[in-house]
């Protein structure tokens with residue numbers, strides 16, 4: 001069985017897909033069961049849930065206050 005020697009990179013794959021003019025590729029979307037927003041499949045939704053489980057908590061602010069010493 002003939003097998004490609006190298007994995008096609010994202011760049012090359014996209015170049016192939018957009019070769020030959022402005023071919024519009026509609027991205028596959030699913031509806032998030034948590035927030036009912038259209039999202040890409042197999043990716044964590046912007047609400048932080050994946051497979052109805054909390055993966056990311058967007059409410060947690062990871063900003064660290066830099067203590068500036070001005071005197």
Ligand SMILES: [Zn+2]
Pocket residue numbers: 032033034035036037045046047048049
């Ligand atoms: Zn969501």
